[in-house]
Amino acid sequence: MEWLHVLVLIVVFGALLLLGVPVAFAIGIGTLVTMLLGMAADPALITVAQRMATGLDSFALLAIPFFILAGQLMNRGGIARRLIDFAKAVIGMLPGGLAYVHILASMLFGAISGSAVAAASAIGGVVGPRMVEEGYDKDFSAAVNISSATTGLVIPPSNILIVYSLASGGVSIGALFLAGYLPGILVGLSLMVVAGFFAVRMNYPVAGAFRFSEAIKKFFSALPSLLLLVVVIGGIVAGIFTATEAAAVAVLYAGILAFLYREVRVRDLPQILLATVSTTAIVMLLIGTSTAMSWLLSYENIPQIVSAALLALTDNPVVILLIINVILLVVGTFMDMTPAVLIFTPIFLPVVTRLGMDPTHFGIVMVLNLCIGLCTPPVGSVLFVGCGVAGTSITRVIQPLLPMYVAMVAALIVVTFVPWLSLWLPAVFGF
Amino acid sequence: MSAAGVRRVVDRALEWLLITLMSLMVVNVLWQVATRFLLRNPSSFTEEIARYLLVWLGILGGAYAVGKRIHLAIDLLPTKLEGRRKAILELFIEVCIFVFAATVLGFGGSGLVWLTLDLGQTSAALQIPLGFVYMVLPLSGLLTMFYSALHGAEALNRFRAPVEAIDDGGTV
Numbered sequence: 001m002e003w004l005h006v007l008v009l010i011v012v013f014g015a016l017l018l019l020g021v022p023v024a025f026a027i028g029i030g031t032l033v034t035m036l037l038g039m040a041a042d043p044a045l046i047t048v049a050q051r052m053a054t055g056l057d058s059f060a061l062l063a064i065p066f067f068i069l070a071g072q073l074m075n076r077g078g079i080a081r082r083l084i085d086f087a088k089a090v091i092g093m094l095p096g097g098l099a100y101v102h103i104l105a106s107m108l109f110g111a112i113s114g115s116a117v118a119a120a121s122a123i124g125g126v127v128g129p130r131m132v133e134e135g136y137d138k139d140f141s142a143a144v145n146i147s148s149a150t151t152g153l154v155i156p157p158s159n160i161l162i163v164y165s166l167a168s169g170g171v172s173i174g175a176l177f178l179a180g181y182l183p184g185i186l187v188g189l190s191l192m193v194v195a196g197f198f199a200v201r202m203n204y205p206v207a208g209a210f211r212f213s214e215a216i217k218k219f220f221s222a223l224p225s226l227l228l229l230v231v232v233i234g235g236i237v238a239g240i241f242t243a244t245e246a247a248a249v250a251v252l253y254a255g256i257l258a259f260l261y262r263e264v265r266v267r268d269l270p271q272i273l274l275a276t277v278s279t280t281a282i283v284m285l286l287i288g289t290s291t292a293m294s295w296l297l298s299y300e301n302i303p304q305i306v307s308a309a310l311l312a313l314t315d316n317p318v319v320i321l322l323i324i325n326v327i328l329l330v331v332g333t334f335m336d337m338t339p340a341v342l343i344f345t346p347i348f349l350p351v352v353t354r355l356g357m358d359p360t361h362f363g364i365v366m367v368l369n370l371c372i373g374l375c376t377p378p379v380g381s382v383l384f385v386g387c388g389v390a391g392t393s394i395t396r397v398i399q400p401l402l403p404m405y406v407a408m409v410a411a412l413i414v415v416t417f418v419p420w421l422s423l424w425l426p427a428v429f430g431f
Numbered sequence: 432m433s434a435a436g437v438r439r440v441v442d443r444a445l446e447w448l449l450i451t452l453m454s455l456m457v458v459n460v461l462w463q464v465a466t467r468f469l470l471r472n473p474s475s476f477t478e479e480i481a482r483y484l485l486v487w488l489g490i491l492g493g494a495y496a497v498g499k500r501i502h503l504a505i506d507l508l509p510t511k512l513e514g515r516r517k518a519i520l521e522l523f524i525e526v527c528i529f530v531f532a533a534t535v536l537g538f539g540g541s542g543l544v545w546l547t548l549d550l551g552q553t554s555a556a557l558q559i560p561l562g563f564v565y566m567v568l569p570l571s572g573l574l575t576m577f578y579s580a581l582h583g584a585e586a587l588n589r590f591r592a593p594v595e596a597i598d599d600g601g602t603v
Contacts, residue, residue, distance in 0.1 A: 020509040020520065021527045022502035024493070028531050045539030046546065049568050052535070053543075056489040057482050062460065065453065065488070241464060244481075248460035270450055277449045278501055281492025285502065288489060336503055379505050 002300045009034040009296070023336055024282075028052075028289035031296050048292045055291025056284055059244055060166055060173065064159045065280040066247030070228070071113035072272050073254035076264050079225045080122040083108045086222035088207055089215040096199020097207030098134060100192050102127045102141070103148040107188045110152010112228060114159050115279075116374055116382045120149035124389040134205055139392050140198065143400035146386035147408060148191050150371035153337075154364065155184035157232050157250075160337055162243060163287070164363040167294070167345035171359045173243040174236045175431035179360050179422040183368055183415045190407040198403075224257055237429050283338055290342040298346060307351045317355040321416055324348050325369055329409075332373020336381070340370050360431075361422045368415055372408050375401065438498075438581060445495050445574065452488045456481060479556045483564050490536075490567045494574035497528060500582070518590035525583035532575035540568025 013030030017023065035044040087104040094100055105127060110119040124145035131141035153160050156177035165173045231253060232246045258264035310320055331340050352362050374382040377394055387394055415421055463477035496502050509520055548562035
């Protein structure tokens with residue numbers, strides 16, 4: 001009986017998705033149709049509506065619009081330029097220097113703005129053209145941009161880790177944030193290795209000699225932006241405030257900074273707020289309908305069934321983790337990150353905790369995994385933005401992206417099977 | 432007033448409502464931080480207000496995003512089609528959005544409002560009737576129906592007059 005329901009759910013949801021119905025509505029309609037198979041219309045409709053509202057009724061989720069707003073304020077504050085200059089002064093002297101500069105700037109900017117799409121357009125929009133000017137292949141620089149833009153989703157603060165904390169039933173946001181640092185840096189380094197290999201082979205130029213005084217100067221110019229990370233992460237880790245309060249403080253900090261730099265005026269504020277509301281609304285409606293679908297799946301006992309099926313298949317943790325990773329990679333290619341985390345965390349988390357995996361570690365693995373899906377067709381928001389910014393097409397950018405995918409998957413495998421990478425920092429800080 | 436005129440008024444009103452909700456959210460949580468650190472007397476109700484503001488912002492914003500056509504969608508098929516076929520597909524998409532808004536948000540949402548008001552359920556800290564919080568569901572449902580009906584009518588017009596196909600920008 002349950003399998004018929006699941007089949008209907010997958011078919012309706014998949015068909016609507018492919019036809020071009022917005023993802024949030026495809027999830028909602030799929031859920032509703034499936035529920036109508038098993039219960040009367042009145043309770044089904046009221047339940048879906050209620051799950052949508054209660055799905056958003058969470059103080060932790062409030063951090064998401066705040067981080068988006070802080071990012072919006074900082075985007076206008078010339079922060080991208082300062083971070084790029086800083087990155088260039090530090091690692092620009094290597095062969096293929098601009099490629100490294102791009103990756104480092106994406107990691108920093110992605111961390112601060114918390115959005116891979118914002119990183120792809122802000123950093124890619126500035127460094128991309130400069131790379132092409134210096135003789136880099138356009139599709140190669142687009143591939144560098146697309147793959148490195150996702151690193152900021154693992155390096156804290158990270159909205160998607162807040163969503164995971166919610167979906168997992170309360171894994172500490174502070175622990176998740178700290179856990180993201182080393183894996184995020186590992187992905188960045190893996191991408192630099194690939195970029196370096198191609199830079200040497202194509203004989204790409206250095207971006208400038210290293211001068212200590214210049215590095216110090218650029219560091220102080222970027223310092224106010226970097227300090228935001230210290231205030232937010234430090235505040236959360238030290239237990240001074242919750243992630244949501246830290247995010248509100250980040251808004252205040254970014255706002256003051258933007259006004260001091262005279263890059264935002266009061267009359268720009270309504271437009272900035274509206275842009276924030278738009279991005280927030282897209283995420284929140286996805287969270288609302290995904291919560292309804294997640295409720296339906298647990299109502300149908302799907303987590304227990306999947307868990308039993310996976311454990312009946314094998315009790316080898318390595319194999320099970322590989323299976324889960326492959327499923328998530330496939331899911332990530334066509335599904336956005338937020339619904340994927342909300343729907344699949346309750347299904348897979350019980351399995352991996354049975355195998356003795358730490359829920360914090362699994363969160364990092366899951367987000368890192370789904371990051372790869374953001375860069376792959378058919379649905380990859382970062383892929384689309386990256387191609388748009390560089391003025392190239394998906395078919396052309398795929399070839400230089402292939403080695404980047406390999407690097408990201410390699411990093412994912414390392415992070416999956418070396419728990420220490422995720423759990424060492426949280427342990428140091430007593431989580 | 433013309434349909435476009437009504438739409439402009441609804442757009443502006445919704446935009447300002449959402450901007451107000453967003454600003455209140457920021458001020459409210461900053462107030463919470465301030466009362467804890469400066470006054471050492473944490474206010475008990477800011478957290479609840481913040482959560483309900485987010486419910487309103489998220490659900491109402493969903494309708495706004497329908498109006499602006501910025502909800503995430505896979506637009507491979509819509510961009511491949513042309514002329515009348517494209518118009519039919521667009522009409523189908525708007526019908527899906529309309530039906531979901533009418534049934535779940537409109538019907539289910541107002542059912543939930545009546546149910547919670549009838550049971551007299553109130554929030555823990557502020558004692559607000561929960562029905563007031565859930566009222567955003569039918570409100571957002573009405574607005575979503577309004578926008579998807581307008582978009583559906585546009586698609587229908589393009590179906591009838593496929594020669595002068597107008598590019599509407601599409602979804603992102």
